[in-house]
Amino acid sequence: MPVNDVNPRLPNFGLALLPIVLTLFVLGIQLFYFGDFTPHIPLSFGIAFTALVGLKLGHGWKSVEEGIFRAISISLPSVSILFTVGMIVGVWIASGTVPTLIYYGLKILSPEIFLAASMILCAVVSLSLGTSWGTVGTVGLALMGIGAGFDIPMYWTAGAVVSGAFFGDKMSPLSDTTNLAPAVTGTNLFEHIRNMMPTTIPSTLIALVIYLVVGFTVIDNQGASFERIEAITTSLDNAFWISPLMLLPALLVIFLAVKRQPPIPSLFAGAVLGGLMAIFCQGAGVHDTFTYANSGYSIDTGVSEIDSLLNRGGIQSMMWTISLILLALGFGGALEKTRCLEAIINAIINRVKSFVGIQASAMMASVATNVISGDVYLSIALPGRMFAPVYRGMGYSPLNLSRAVEEGGTLISPLVPWNAGGAFVIAALGLGIADGNFENLLYIPLAFACWMSPLIGIFYAATGMFSPKATPEEIRAWEESGETIAKVGS
Numbered sequence: 261m262p263v264n265d266v267n268p269r270l271p272n273f274g275l276a277l278l279p280i281v282l283t284l285f286v287l288g289i290q291l292f293y294f295g296d297f298t299p300h301i302p303l304s305f306g307i308a309f310t311a312l313v314g315l316k317l318g319h320g321w322k323s324v325e326e327g328i329f330r331a332i333s334i335s336l337p338s339v340s341i342l343f344t345v346g347m348i349v350g351v352w353i354a355s356g357t358v359p360t361l362i363y364y365g366l367k368i369l370s371p372e373i374f375l376a377a378s379m380i381l382c383a384v385v386s387l388s389l390g391t392s393w394g395t396v397g398t399v400g401l402a403l404m405g406i407g408a409g410f411d412i413p414m415y416w417t418a419g420a421v422v423s424g425a426f427f428g429d430k431m432s433p434l435s436d437t438t439n440l441a442p443a444v445t446g447t448n449l450f451e452h453i454r455n456m457m458p459t460t461i462p463s464t465l466i467a468l469v470i471y472l473v474v475g476f477t478v479i480d481n482q483g484a485s486f487e488r489i490e491a492i493t494t495s496l497d498n499a500f501w502i503s504p505l506m507l508l509p510a511l512l513v514i515f516l517a518v519k520r521q522p523p524i525p526s527l528f529a530g531a532v533l534g535g536l537m538a539i540f541c542q543g544a545g546v547h548d549t550f551t552y553a554n555s556g557y558s559i560d561t562g563v564s565e566i567d568s569l570l571n572r573g574g575i576q577s578m579m580w581t582i583s584l585i586l587l588a589l590g591f592g593g594a595l596e597k598t599r600c601l602e603a604i605i606n607a608i609i610n611r612v613k614s615f616v617g618i619q620a621s622a623m624m625a626s627v628a629t630n631v632i633s634g635d636v637y638l639s640i641a642l643p644g645r646m647f648a649p650v651y652r653g654m655g656y657s658p659l660n661l662s663r664a665v666e667e668g669g670t671l672i673s674p675l676v677p678w679n680a681g682g683a684f685v686i687a688a689l690g691l692g693i694a695d696g697n698f699e700n701l702l703y704i705p706l707a708f709a710c711w712m713s714p715l716i717g718i719f720y721a722a723t724g725m726f727s728p729k730a731t732p733e734e735i736r737a738w739e740e741s742g743e744t745i746a747k748v749g750s
Contacts, residue, residue: 275313277604279309299588300583328597351573352510356500357508362405366410374410374417376472379468384428385425403420410489415700415702418707422710423464430456430670430713435670441665445661458716470708492566495566552574559571581686584683592629609646609650618651619717619718625665626664630673643664643669655729658730675711
């Protein structure tokens with residue numbers, strides 16, 4: 261394979277689609293024939309397929325390699341959050357923070373309102389922190405424990421947690437994806453957030469009603485065992501010092517977030533305080549605390565529910581997820597470098613004739629990029645760059661585009677198991693997909709707020725509701741900056 265590029269060309273639609281189809285074929289064999297959910301090897305083949313297509317197009321390996329490493333380098337802040345959340349899970353269990361949250365949750369909450377309360381709590385925390393991953397890995401983990409105490413299926417609890425956590429991520433001005441969407445489409449951050457409210461608020465309220473109805477019918481009828489809840493709370497009380505004081509690490513992280521401190525140092529500070537409290541409040545040794553941060557917490561209480569809830573965490577628990585994310589991002593980076601994704605999006609743009617078509621196409625392009633590349637950032641940045649000239653040519657505000665790519669990117673990422681967001685949710689909440697517990701994938705349709713919001717957005721585009729036209733100020737800014745304007749179908 262040549263090292264340097266030789267007049268690289270833009271692929272046609274069929275050639276651009278070829279490495280994606282081949283990768284999905286190998287992934288299908290791995291999943292459906294072997295019954296093994298480990299997408300790592302199929303994604304490795306995907307990188308190879310894309311490199312071969314790049315060779316045909318005139319790209320050298322060095323060029324494809326640069327694309328791979330560039331995509332991976334952009335994701336390193338997210339990988340750093342994964343490392344930090346892994347540490348937090350281990351030390352917050354050892355410190356009594358997670359056990360205290362579970363204990364009080366079982367004492368205060370009822371099965372009827374649990375799912376709705378979980379969604380609201382995760383939404384508030386994520387809105388404050390600006391990170392869905394931090395919320396899922398901390399508060400979400402505790403809620404999974406409470407749900408297990410109520411005998412609520414894991415996939416219902418996970419669906420509520422994901423709905424709330426990614427709502428907050430989407431709407432928080434501290435969120436990286438919420439800042440990325442207006443940045444790549446040329447809109448104002450707070451105008452972007454306001455423009456997302458017409459889709460976000462209805463979808464969240466609908467999800468809340470569904471969780472309440474389920475809580476008072478389906479979940480309540482399962483008859484949570486109060487003897488079982490009592491056994492869990494008693495075991496927690498015997499194994500840990502349960503006190504509101506143990507909530508200090510979580511409160512510290514929330515305080516730093518409110519002060520708009522960067523998420524990684526804020527989460528790390530919470531991990532450090534949790535480690536200190538494990539040592540001074542729970543009697544853990546210094547070396548033991550380091551072990552909890554690296555390899556996860558371990559306890560044998562004799563109560564299977566407690567042991568399954570608390571034997572987890574640590575940096576090493578995140579390595580399966582991190583390796584999957586790096587391979588998925590490498591595949592996405594290779595597709596972007598060889599311009600395969602660009603060719604596919606161009607083919608879509610050239611066949612769209614209406615505003616609802618372009619809005620749906622932009623959103624679905626983000627969804628498809630999420631599925632293909634496994635990277636939420638690429639799913640926002642690439643369609644955002646590619647579709648912007650078309651919106652300008654149609655005379656519509658790019659606020660429509662920023663909302664479309666955020667909803668197809670941020671909200672759909674946790675619903676794709678091999679995407680960075682989905683892989684993290686599965687690992688952090690202990691859904692056990694890698695062990696063959698495919699039933700827990702039901703959290704995907706049960707994360708109502710995530711998939712209803714894009715559907716509401718398409719409905720608005722079809723009716724013209726909440727679909728702002730370009731303002732004179734925006735048009736003037738385009739003219740002054742020399743922004744590219746493309747007519748639909750041209």
